[in-house]
Amino acid sequence: MVQAPTKPPTWQITDEAFRQFLRGYEGLVLWELIDGYLSAMGEPGGQHQDVCSELQFWFEMAIRQQQRPLNVHPRTLCHLAEGNYRRPDLIVVDRQMWQRNTSTEVVLEEPPELVAEIVSTNWRDDYVDKAKWYAMFGVKEYWIADLLLKVGQYPHHKHPDIGEPTLSVGTLKDGAYQWQRFTGDRQIESSLVPELELTVEKILQAIG
Numbered sequence: 001m002v003q004a005p006t007k008p009p010t011w012q013i014t015d016e017a018f019r020q021f022l023r024g025y026e027g028l029v030l031w032e033l034i035d036g037y038l039s040a041m042g043e044p045g046g047q048h049q050d051v052c053s054e055l056q057f058w059f060e061m062a063i064r065q066q067q068r069p070l071n072v073h074p075r076t077l078c079h080l081a082e083g084n085y086r087r088p089d090l091i092v093v094d095r096q097m098w099q100r101n102t103s104t105e106v107v108l109e110e111p112p113e114l115v116a117e118i119v120s121t122n123w124r125d126d127y128v129d130k131a132k133w134y135a136m137f138g139v140k141e142y143w144i145a146d147l148l149l150k151v152g153q154y155p156h157h158k159h160p161d162i163g164e165p166t167l168s169v170g171t172l173k174d175g176a177y178q179w180q181r182f183t184g185d186r187q188i189e190s191s192l193v194p195e196l197e198l199t200v201e202k203i204l205q206a207i208g
Contacts, residue, residue: 012036015082019107022077030075036083041075044089044120047149050207051118052089055145059092059114062196069095070113078108078115080133088130090116092192114192116143121150121157135176141192142170142177147204165200 008031009021018033025031030041044052052074059072071094075087085107092114101108115134117126126144134142147165151158167188170177182188185201 008038008040010038012083013038015079015085018085019105023105030087032077032087033083033085041087044118045149047147047207048089048118048120051145051147051149051203052116054203054206055090055116055118055143058196058198059090059193062193063092066195071095071098073098076106076108076112078112078137080137084133086130086133088112088115088134089118092116111138111140113139114141114143114190115139116145119144119146119149119159123157123159123162127159131170131177135172138172140172141190142172143190144168144170145203147200165204167200167203 008025009017013021013033013036015033018031018038021038022031032039032041056072056074063070063072070092072090072092074090076091076093077085077087078091079085091108091112093108093112097110097112098108101110111134117130119126123146126146131142145167146159146162147167148158148162164183167182168179169182169188169190170179171191180189183200185199188196188198188200190196
């Protein structure tokens with residue numbers, strides 16, 4: 001007998017029910033849990049994926065040059081708090097911590113060193129909601145790549161203070177992020193990935 005596919009519950013569920021659902025789910029959708037409710041991740045657009053790949057390339061190159069024990073992974077499930085599991089676009093994580101947390105299933109119960117998100121149309125999720133959760137989780141550095149990729153299609157779905165392609169780097173201090181914004185050819189500064197010779201201009205040129 002062919003087993004029926006696992007159907008996503010539409011009601012509020014516990015953390016354990018969410019983990020059980022993921023173990024039995026055989027589809028292609030990536031799932032998050034937000035305030036106890038399942039949320040399907042949308043398929044990212046081509047430019048979104050290009051930016052993610054470009055950031056991953058620069059992170060990995062800098063980490064290898066500095067010979068640091070760090071890994072870079074896309075869309076890894078992070079258990080931020082009870083009822084909340086999110087998948088950042090990219091994480092930079094200590095190698096030993098990664099091995100410790102993923103010996104049975106790929107879910108981080110400890111915070112990665114760095115999280116990066118690429119803004120699409122729901123900017124409040126990245127700037128407000130995720131900033132709050134990542135800070136509570138203890139992520140030391142939070143990058144927001146807001147390159148205005150969708151501003152032509154959705155001119156009103158943008159952060160009101162972002163007038164040009166911008167990469168914001170938040171450093172965790174006293175439970176909240178202190179922000180620096182980088183535009184144009186200004187070199188992006190990171191305490192966790194120093195000597196990263198990267199600018200917003202380079203990212204834009206790379207993705208065409």
